[in-house]
Amino acid sequence: MTLRQQLNRIVFGTDTRAGRNFDIILLWIILLSVMVVMLESVPELGANFKAEFYIIEWILTVIFTLEYLIRIWISPKPIKYIFSFWGIVDLLSILPTYLSFFLVGYHYLLVVRIFRLLRVFRVLKLVRFSTEAQGLIEALKSSLYKISIFFMALIAIVTLMGTVIYVVEGGEEGFTSIPQSIYWAIVTITTVGYGDLVPHTVLGKFISSAAMIIGYAIIAVPTGIVTVAMSNAKEVGKDCKNCGAKNRIAAAFCDNCGQVFEPKNEK
């Protein structure tokens, strides 16, 4: 087995101890690097531990660069990898540190490194974490169309409601424009309620109350959509193997064609 093959099993495989260890170590290094980016942004820490952060950052960048080069080397189609989603995420994880040499002062550039966090999900994907996640995502996908209709209706409601409150409050006390008033409508209807914009007129308060109760009621809609989708999702896989009829629940014989199939004792 060549070095390339061995690396392949370690980097992509989860069936060897080395492969599993590689994933676990990488997971912790990614979390550490995200933590560094976060703590570096805290003014007190960033100033006092400037040197420490600088050293850790370079060590991590070198590790990630090595990993990136190995991934390119062992990939069967290097070009495809480089321009794939994960390839770009990997590049964005290391590029800002190198660019900080040339582009001094571009402070926020370094923040891009936070996207390293996404790499956690690739590692988890490898260790077969994602079977259950798949079920969740399937359920959400199947209800995507209904949810998008809901959101279109929601956007129309907040636009009209924001315009009404803009007229009612007379463009004063924060309700200075329609977009600003739509921001208020979203804050209200989602029950976030920052309190930075609140109605001051009697009519404004009345409309706000209506907005809150509407928001309180329509949160039931996405919840209902997702619950029904998940409830259906749990029945997936219990189709008749003979005639292909779907959703033959809890039956030992397909009640469509009579074919016996092995019952799954579902948990």
Add this chain to the structure above:
Amino acid sequence: MTLRQQLNRIVFGTDTRAGRNFDIILLWIILLSVMVVMLESVPELGANFKAEFYIIEWILTVIFTLEYLIRIWISPKPIKYIFSFWGIVDLLSILPTYLSFFLVGYHYLLVVRIFRLLRVFRVLKLVRFSTEAQGLIEALKSSLYKISIFFMALIAIVTLMGTVIYVVEGGEEGFTSIPQSIYWAIVTITTVGYGDLVPHTVLGKFISSAAMIIGYAIIAVPTGIVTVAMSNAKEVGKDCKNCGAKNRIAAAFCDNCGQVFEPKNEK
């Protein structure tokens, strides 16, 4: 085919390329016009780009006026169209601009144009977007009665709770009247929590805590109603074609009368 018939196919139909293009172009023009109304209300933009907005607005108004006149012309019953819901929305979309000639200073009149947004839903209706929306609306309609009971109980709760907090807080620190205190009760029970009105007495805080926990619990009620309604809605259409019995789920034979019917392989 006369011009009137051709226009009819373009404006109302979706089976020709011209018809579909008409819908898509109209959709974007409507969204553009809504965007103009919104941005015009922003003080800085409204002042700096006054001329630009004025020109765009008049172009859009001319387009919408043409569309309105065509719709009247090609409509089989023009009078009925003019006084229908969409007819009035169409008129409200263009009238404010014309009225702004005569009624100078009626600034907020122009805001009525935001109702153009509603016209988006007519366009979507044409391109058969609404089949899925129909399902959602059906589910909500079937639970309308239960939801209205819930809201009556909610209104009674916030009225009594608002009155209690008005007495407890002694009409001070914002709790100056019962309606104002009811506004607070709604803000609290819907978990919006602006923070413009907060209890200052110990008893007031205790009552607030109770209100929050009640609000937290009873949000489950509309959610439950809608989820059950949607869960039922998904079974619609699987009635026996022979005897008319409803909700014969996932069965190849009606278990009411034994009539065989084609099973729908539901997704």
Add this chain to the structure above:
Amino acid sequence: MTLRQQLNRIVFGTDTRAGRNFDIILLWIILLSVMVVMLESVPELGANFKAEFYIIEWILTVIFTLEYLIRIWISPKPIKYIFSFWGIVDLLSILPTYLSFFLVGYHYLLVVRIFRLLRVFRVLKLVRFSTEAQGLIEALKSSLYKISIFFMALIAIVTLMGTVIYVVEGGEEGFTSIPQSIYWAIVTITTVGYGDLVPHTVLGKFISSAAMIIGYAIIAVPTGIVTVAMSNAKEVGKDCKNCGAKNRIAAAFCDNCGQVFEPKNEK
């Protein structure tokens, strides 16, 4: 038919036109009287329309007193009625106005009249509004025990969380005592978030974040309980009439004993 019998049919019955009219008129008088109590509490209105409110209030009180006396007269067991829930509500609706003669200055006494609002529910009860409400209440009752466990756990969580934040924030910036900090925990965990008490230390913010995410997650629990209860409730009444087996859903024969029963074509 004596006057007493006639009055009985009007006050309690809903089968005659007079009975229905009585209910509808009473409903509007109650809503009017509640509106008067609410508007009277608004400082500007209470001062400017003092005389008007005074006159309306006395007319309404005389009407309610007459109604109260008639109810006592026509009741088969007057003593039982007087000490029943509705008897006490009726008395509380009229007593404050009479007491205001003797107890000048007891401003808040008059607020008790808001409990007239409860009488709306008696009227609605009579017009058979409550069949659907019954279903809702049954579903909530069946899940009462589970919900009470949930609330006990919630109270324990907010008590411990409030204590922790009291120690962490060091009794400062509003977190002056454990009960006060528990109030904060309730405001946070129910996602109300007034913002009158917010953590200022790093650790406090971390604990707050945990509290919010916990609150965000556990709202799923009462929702789940109520949804399942309602989902079960909709199947009520479809028991086998022969052997009494419950929840024989959508079957024309009881699959327990084979007895045929009339299928209900459920909506």
Add this chain to the structure above:
Amino acid sequence: MTLRQQLNRIVFGTDTRAGRNFDIILLWIILLSVMVVMLESVPELGANFKAEFYIIEWILTVIFTLEYLIRIWISPKPIKYIFSFWGIVDLLSILPTYLSFFLVGYHYLLVVRIFRLLRVFRVLKLVRFSTEAQGLIEALKSSLYKISIFFMALIAIVTLMGTVIYVVEGGEEGFTSIPQSIYWAIVTITTVGYGDLVPHTVLGKFISSAAMIIGYAIIAVPTGIVTVAMSNAKEVGKDCKNCGAKNRIAAAFCDNCGQVFEPKNEK
């Protein structure tokens, strides 16, 4: 029966009147002691009733110490009890009071006594309160894995969103660091909305609006998970006694092997 055996029946048993009374009295003493800890922390009460609190506290501590010693004595494996969860909770309930002799000034040490509250759950456990709680916990456990995936996704979302708002708001007006901005993202996405940190730039408000709508939508996910889990949980126990096939709902014969089983008339 020795004294040790008698105490055993009283302390651990619920089948005798003495055992039940012991539980009920203990429950009230625990609640009283928690109330004392809470009220003692209120500055006014703590100062004015210092002596009273001191006396009550010592009486309660003596009672709890006696109970603790009895539990050790009657326990079949005293060492195991001492280091068990409940043993440590019992010790933490009495230790702070004794330590306050030696460690004067360690004010917050006494707050540890609030963990006495946990002992309520042991008492409830004994009186068979927990059968229904068990059902709830089972349902939550079965969905624990899905919920943990949801939380990982949530943490990733708030981290990325917090970083974006940190860059957009330019580190000003409270958005001074990434961890602080993540705190804001959690406050927003969970719809708590304190209002201590609010976006001030137009782009920041736009991103906030997106965060709120995302938060509003994804609350449906845990709700859906828990509802489906509970809905499944209610069907537990209706397995075929013959072949062990699960979830044979509402059937008198196992539709897997044909074995007749006694139908449970489920509530």
